[in-house]
Amino acid sequence: xxxxxxxxxxxxxxxxxxxxxxxxxxxxxxxxxxxxxxxxxxxxxxxxxxxxxxxxxxxxxxxxxxxxxxxxxxxxxxxxxxxxxxxxxxxxxxxxxxxxxxxxxxxxxxxxxxxxxxxxxxxxxxxxxxxxxxxxxxxxxxxxxxxxxxxxxxxxxxxxxxxxxxxxxxxxxxxxxxxxxxxxxxxxxxxxxxxxxxxxxxxxxxxxxxxxxxxxxxxxxxxxxxxxxxxxxxxxxxxxxxxxxxxxxxxxxxxxxxxxxxxxxxxxxxxxxxxxxxxxxxxxxxxxxxxxxxxxxxxxxxxxxxxxxxxxxxxxxxxxxxxxxxxxxxxxxxxxxxxxxxxxxxxxxxxxxxxxxxxxxxxxxxxxxxxxxxxxxxxxxxxxxxxxxxxxxxxxxxxxxxxxxxxxxxxxxxxxxxxxxxxxxxxx
Numbered sequence: 001x002x003x004x005x006x007x008x009x010x011x012x013x014x015x016x017x018x019x020x021x022x023x024x025x026x027x028x029x030x031x032x033x034x035x036x037x038x039x040x041x042x043x044x045x046x047x048x049x050x051x052x053x054x055x056x057x058x059x060x061x062x063x064x065x066x067x068x069x070x071x072x073x074x075x076x077x078x079x080x081x082x083x084x085x086x087x088x089x090x091x092x093x094x095x096x097x098x099x100x101x102x103x104x105x106x107x108x109x110x111x112x113x114x115x116x117x118x119x120x121x122x123x124x125x126x127x128x129x130x131x132x133x134x135x136x137x138x139x140x141x142x143x144x145x146x147x148x149x150x151x152x153x154x155x156x157x158x159x160x161x162x163x164x165x166x167x168x169x170x171x172x173x174x175x176x177x178x179x180x181x182x183x184x185x186x187x188x189x190x191x192x193x194x195x196x197x198x199x200x201x202x203x204x205x206x207x208x209x210x211x212x213x214x215x216x217x218x219x220x221x222x223x224x225x226x227x228x229x230x231x232x233x234x235x236x237x238x239x240x241x242x243x244x245x246x247x248x249x250x251x252x253x254x255x256x257x258x259x260x261x262x263x264x265x266x267x268x269x270x271x272x273x274x275x276x277x278x279x280x281x282x283x284x285x286x287x288x289x290x291x292x293x294x295x296x297x298x299x300x301x302x303x304x305x306x307x308x309x310x311x312x313x314x315x316x317x318x319x320x321x322x323x324x325x326x327x328x329x330x331x332x333x334x335x336x337x338x339x340x341x342x343x344x345x346x347x348x349x350x351x352x353x354x355x356x357x358x359x360x361x362x363x364x365x366x367x368x369x370x371x372x373x374x375x376x377x378x379x380x381x382x383x384x385x386x387x388x389x390x391x392x393x394x395x396x397x398x399x400x401x402x403x404x405x406x407x408x409x410x411x412x413x414x415x416x417x418x419x420x421x422x423x424x425x426x427x428x
Contacts, residue, residue, distance in 0.1 A: 039084045040346050042067070042339065043109030045100055045116050045124075047139075050092025051214060052117050052248045054278065055332060058324045059115045059138075060087065062332045065319060066339030083343050090116045092248075094123030105133055110357060111346065113338045115331070117248070118142035118187040125152060134358050136342060138335045141273075141301075142190040146380035153361060155334050155341075155375055156301060157386030157410070159187075162273060163194025165299050165388045165408040166244075168418055171202050172425065173297070175242040175268065179232055180209035181225050181254070182246045183274075191246050191272060206244075207232060214250060222257040222264070230263045242268040243294075251275045252287060259290040269294040276300035276391055277329065277402050288400035291393040297405065301330035302389035303372045304409050305419075313371045330372065330387065337370030344368065376412050384412035390420070 044063050048056040067085040074081050086107055088100035097120040104112050105127075112128075113136045114121055121140040128135050128151035137145075137154035146158050170178065178199065182188045188211075196206045209228065212221045225243070232241050243264065247254055251274070258264045269291075276298035281287045290296075307313055316336055320328045328336070345364040349357050366376045378384050390406040406420035418425040 037082045038080045039082055040343065041084050041086055041107065041109050042342055042346070043101075043104035043107070043112035044085055044087045045090040045097055045104070045112060045114045045120070046087060047092045047116055047120075048089040050090075051250055052092040052139075052274075054249050055329060056089075056115075058320070058326065058328065058332050059335050061323045062320055062328060062336040063087070063113065063115075063339055065316070065323065066336045067343075070339060070343045081347060083339070085339070090114075090120055092117060092120070094120050098123050098127060101127060101133070105131060110134065111136060111342050111361070113138060113335065113342065115139045115335050117185075118145060118190070119185045121145060121152065122186055125150065128152065134361060136338050136361075138338050139331050140187075142187045143194055144186060144190050146378075146382050148380050150381070151358070152381060153358075153365065153377060154382045155338055155365070156331065156383055158380075158382045159191045160194045160198075161386035161410050162191060162299055162301075162388060163196075164198040164410075164416075165386075165390075165418075166195045166270065166272075167198035167202050167204065168408065168425070168427065169297060169299070169390060170199055170204060170242065170270065172420055173242070173268065173295075174240060175204070175270075176240040177205040177207065177232060177236050178242045178244040178270070179207050179225065179228050180244045180246070181221065182209065182211050183248060183250070184211045184213050187274075188246045192244075195244065209244075212254075214248075218250070218254045218257055222254065222261060225258070226261040226263045229267060233263070233267070238267050242270050244270045246272045246274065248274045249278075251278065252280050252284070255281070255287050255290055256284075259286055265290065265293050267294065269296045271296060271298035273299055273301045273388070276389070279326075282393060282400040282402060285400075288393055288395070292395050292400070295392065297390060297392050299388035299408070300391050302387045302407065303330050303333055304385075304387050305407055307371075307373045310371075316371050330389075333372050334370075337368075337372050337375060340370060341365055341368045341375060374412050386410040 046060050047053045067083050070083045090097035090100050101124050111134045115138045118140040135152045141159045143158045143160050182192045210221045210225045277300050345361045368375045376384050388408045391402045392405050394403045408418050410416045416427045
């Protein structure tokens with residue numbers, strides 16, 4: 001039976017399982033009978049549909065693979081415990097996500113992995129705070145959700161880090177002025193604010209741009225953006241002006257419209273992690289040509305390059321690629337880690353009869369090394385380590401593909417580093 005290297009737990013957890021998790025009928029290395037099996041439910045909310053569903057199926061595959069790996073491990077050591085993953089489609093819809101969380105709560109889930117947008121997580125917060133359910137965020141990054149002592153623990157860094165990384169990219173690319181077009185929700189607003197704050201500290205200028213409502217036609221917004229860019233070019237020139245756009249799956253529709261506006265194809269474009277590495281931007285020729293013409297650069301939430309070289313990461317990444325057909329993104333790999341760390345905490349909680357699961361989860365996270373490296377949290381309950389792959393689209397023999405230009409890492413030690421086109425760029 002396969003046991004994934006990344007799911008092998010610490011000695012303390014193994015001992016806890018052996019002492020408290022094995023039935024009197026089971027010996028080490030023998031599987032418990034179905035009657036003796038004790039279920040550990042773990043809830044999961046995944047955007048399988050809606051405007052942020054492009055990674056939904058791959059995220060689900062990662063969650064299910066991690067649960068299978070954990071159960072293989074537990075079976076091999078003869079434990080009676082069995083992780084049961086209970087999944088609900090949150091639909092990129094705050095109301096639907098709340099209904100789904102209620103369902104998981106009523107099904108006995110004490111911890112729910114929320115692979116959802118920040119808008120959805122915002123809608124879940126009060127219910128979780130009131131009921132004591134712990135939400136483990138693997139996709140939400142809005143800084144305004146960084147609240148100390150609430151029910152949310154996020155295994156991803158908040159977007160103050162992405163804003164700082166983008167400010168460094170803009171500076172490297174000699175962009176002094178940006179015109180934003182932004183998705184009008186908590187994530188879009190927070191990310192724009194984070195980037196604006198960092199870019200202004202670097203001496204950059206952020207002009208009033210366009211804020212659009214998700215789910216609407218963008219024709220009018222793109223026309224307004226084109227007019228703004230035309231005016232800005234007349235004042236600053238086109239070389240040092242860029243468009244900064246923050247969007248999710250609606251990026252395709254927005255960029256198709258932008259591709260028909262000459263003013264918008266004459267300046268550089270910079271995106272966010274909501275757009276980075278989208279397959280549609282390379283498979284659709286019009287979108288790909290627009291990306292190449294505008295030198296589109298996006299930060300993709302990633303995993304430090306040296307961590308990707310470890311056996312643990314490589315094994316999981318290869319398994320996921322066989323399952324899904326593509327390499328896992330940083331968010332997908334983090335969802336894999338979420339199952340492992342939640343399982344470990346729940347096993348310890350049962351063994352120790354803990355009444356403070358959140359304290360135990362926080363402690364476990366601060367001492368857990370997953371396939372994506374340390375999962376340690378800051379005081380607000382968000383991951384300390386932040387990493388972004390800086391990617392662009394290139395063309396070779398008529399084929400378009402995403403290519404890595406560099407990587408920004410903010411280590412949990414407090415040190416920052418930027419690698420750009422193979423060179424280390426000094427920061428600070």
